Amino acid sequence: xxxxNPIPEIDNxxxxxxxxxxDKHPDRLCLIARLFGLKAKLLSxxxxxxxxxxxxxxxxxxxxxxxxxxxFIGVDISKEQIAIANQHVQSLNLKNIKFIAxxxxxxxxxxxxxxxxxxxxxxxxxxxxxxxxxxxxxSILQICSSxxxxxxxxxxxxxxxxxxxxxxxxxxxxQNKFSNLSVPTQTNLQEIRDFxxxxxxxxxxxxxxxxxxxxxINHILQQSDGYIFYELLAEHNQAFYFQxxxxxxxxxxxxxxxxxxxxxxxxxxxxxxxxxYSDDFIETCEQEADFCQATAFRGTLFCKNEALINRKPNxxxxxxxxxxxxxxxESDNFGETYFYDAQGxxxxxxxxVTQEILKFVIQEWPNPRExxxxxxxxxxxxxxxxxxxxxxxxxxxxxxxxLSCSTDKKPISPYVKIQLETQDWITNYRHEYVKLTPxxxxxxxxxxATNSLQDISKKLTPELTLNEIEDILAFFKEIALTS
Numbered sequence: 132x133x134x135x136n137p138i139p140e141i142d143n144x145x146x147x148x149x150x151x152x153x154d155k156h157p158d159r160l161c162l163i164a165r166l167f168g169l170k171a172k173l174l175s176x177x178x179x180x181x182x183x184x185x186x187x188x189x190x191x192x193x194x195x196x197x198x199x200x201x202x203f204i205g206v207d208i209s210k211e212q213i214a215i216a217n218q219h220v221q222s223l224n225l226k227n228i229k230f231i232a233x234x235x236x237x238x239x240x241x242x243x244x245x246x247x248x249x250x251x252x253x254x255x256x257x258x259x260x261x262x263x264x265x266x267x268x269x270s271i272l273q274i275c276s277s278x279x280x281x282x283x284x285x286x287x288x289x290x291x292x293x294x295x296x297x298x299x300x301x302x303x304x305x306q307n308k309f310s311n312l313s314v315p316t317q318t319n320l321q322e323i324r325d326f327x328x329x330x331x332x333x334x335x336x337x338x339x340x341x342x343x344x345x346x347x348i349n350h351i352l353q354q355s356d357g358y359i360f361y362e363l364l365a366e367h368n369q370a371f372y373f374q375x376x377x378x379x380x381x382x383x384x385x386x387x388x389x390x391x392x393x394x395x396x397x398x399x400x401x402x403x404x405x406x407x408y409s410d411d412f413i414e415t416c417e418q419e420a421d422f423c424q425a426t427a428f429r430g431t432l433f434c435k436n437e438a439l440i441n442r443k444p445n446x447x448x449x450x451x452x453x454x455x456x457x458x459x460x461e462s463d464n465f466g467e468t469y470f471y472d473a474q475g476x477x478x479x480x481x482x483x484v485t486q487e488i489l490k491f492v493i494q495e496w497p498n499p500r501e502x503x504x505x506x507x508x509x510x511x512x513x514x515x516x517x518x519x520x521x522x523x524x525x526x527x528x529x530x531x532x533x534l535s536c537s538t539d540k541k542p543i544s545p546y547v548k549i550q551l552e553t554q555d556w557i558t559n560y561r562h563e564y565v566k567l568t569p570x571x572x573x574x575x576x577x578x579x580a581t582n583s584l585q586d587i588s589k590k591l592t593p594e595l596t597l598n599e600i601e602d603i604l605a606f607f608k609e610i611a612l613t614s
Contacts, residue, residue: 149186149258150564154391154430156194157201157253158535160284163389165448165534168441169434170282171252174198174535178252181278182206183271184259188216188230191255193546193558195228197537203228208235219549235263235270250280257430261290261369262361268369269383275433276383285433286391294427295370297339297347301327302363309364320356323363327352343425373429374418384436387414391430393526395420398442405442413442446518453499453536454492454521455561457609458529472529484512485520489530497560497611499536531561543578543613551576561611570595574603578613 153159157180164171172178174194178201182191185205195203207213209232216230254275260268275285290298309323327348332341351359362368377387387410390396397420398405398413408416420426434440458478462468468486470478480486491508492500502513524530547557556566557575567575573594577587584604588597595603607613 149184149189151190151193151558151562152564153531153562155190155255155257155286155288156562157198157255157284158533159391160253160286160432162448162452162532162534163391163393163432164282164284164434166444166446167389168445169284169388169438171284172280172282174201177201179249179280180204180253180255181251182255182257183235183274184208184256185213185216185230187212188219188228189550189558190257190562191228192216192219192223192225193544193562195225196223196544196546198535199227201227205230206233206235208232219546222549223545235274236267250283251278252280252283254279254283254285256285256287258288260287261371262365262367264367265369272380272383272385276385279385279435281435282438283434284388285385286430287433288428288430289376290368290370291421291426291429292370292372293422294425297343298351298362298427299368299370300337300339300344301347301351302368305363317356320359323359324352370427372418373421373426373431374414377414377431380433381436385433386410386436386438387417388432388434388438388440391432392528394528395426395429399444399526405444408442444522446515446522448534449518449521449532450502450513451534453501453533454488455496455499455531455533456489456492456524456529457496458489458493460486460490460493478524478529480520480524482517482520484514484517488517488521492530497608498614499531499533501536541614542580543575543607547575547612557612559611560614563611565610565612570599571603571606574600575607575612578607 157178158174161171161173161178175198178198180191180194180201180203182203182205185191185207186209188205191203191205195201205213205216205228207216207230213230213232220228220230256271256275260271263271271287275287279285305323305326308326309319330344330348332344335341337344351363354362380386393399396417398408398416457473458470460468460470468490470480470486470489472478480489487508488502488505491505521530521532525532544558544560547559550557551567551572555569555572556564559565573591574587577590582590584597584600588595588600591600604613
């Protein structure tokens with residue numbers, strides 16, 4: 132995704148990748164909003180979605196593809212990336228999405244306003260806010276304030292203090308050491324990688340533990356060259372204290388609703404009734420959590436100041452959800468069932484009804500199941516204790532909850548076919564970024580409703596054996612690339 136401040140043109144291989152993630156999917160934002168009492172619009176109800184800083188549309192296009200009843204507009208300063216996005220839209224013959232090239236700082240009529248007569252139900256701002264000048268940040272907030280629907284949800288991601296101070300330390304050191312770097316190349320970016328790989332911790336007066344710096348360096352070395360350039364070397368990269376930012380945002384008529392990851396909402400873990408918490412108390416609580424956990428990044432949800440919300444989650448929403456989970460389970464000879472996460476750690480699930488629900492859901496992976504459809508299968512009643520356990524699993528990222536779910540899934544998404552023509556990563560059915568190996572790409576390109584396993588094997592012999600192809604197809608189902 133391109134940033135809104137002037138940045139030198141660089142090789143396409145060094146472009147910043149705007150990765151899709153379900154954290155910023157409008158369905159997830161709708162679910163969290165409704166948990167907190169805000170009647171956000173469902174994607175099946177002709178919702179209108181705006182994304183600022185959309186890049187090539189890798190986040191917005193898959194959502195538009197699976198939600199034809201909603202309308203989507205993507206805006207980015209880069210004409211080149213918008214051209215790519217529009218090319219993909221044309222290839223997919225999508226009628227419910229438009230992409231527009233425009234600088235967010237322009238004071239004249241915003242071009243996207245002529246595309247819709249409605250306020251936006253969801254405004255997405257990912258990978259932009261921290262990386263633009265203050266004036267552009269305020270321009271973004273003004274757009275969100277003036278064009279968000281009364282029950283709308285705004286998602287803004289940004290770097291957070293105090294956790295970001297480690298990366299910021301590296302950022303200043305790299306900018307000092309590579310001060311003459313104006314247009315990065317593969318060669319000098321490799322020099323930066325070598326510098327980080329052989330980083331000298333001696334005689335450094337660090338304002339934090341060296342272990343934190345070492346962890347940050349290892350994280351950066353796993354990222355793309357584009358990430359290193361935009362995150363560490365670009366002119367603008369501002370981090371915020373949560374409480375200061377939320378206070379500033381109030382001046383634009385917006386207020387804190389929650390975070391896209393519920394495990395980041397600290398007040399939900401307090402042993403008190405959230406209904407009695409004031410907004411000031413909650414914001415202070417979240418700020419204290421950032422200090423305790425050294426939070427470095429947030430994806431925060433905001434709504435209109437006048438919007439009515441309830442700080443105690445309404446778990447009855449779960450009754451209208453679809454469920455999916457990658458947990459695994461096993462049963463012993465005594466009829467006891469045990470559940471484990473992807474790392475093999477045991478997950479405590481006490482309620483028998485919850486266990487039965489999960490058994491069916493796990494076996495259907497990656498296809499979600501409507502919880503209402505499971506009722507006759509398990510003879511269940513969704514008592515409060517069951518909903519509390521399901522909510523806890525959702526909060527721990529061990530269970531997916533959806534309010535909308537496309538049942539018209541192809542063996543592989545047509546958008547994935549387009550992505551594979553020019554890149555080695557795709558957007559899976561869980562709206563996640565997944566990188567593929569060359570052999571996996573070969574198999575994925577052959578997946579459709581007509582090619583059988585034997586057909587694929589014939590076309591890839593002798594490059595891949597039948598067993599290797601079967602393993603790849605099993606992996607595709609595990610990562611939700613195929614339905």
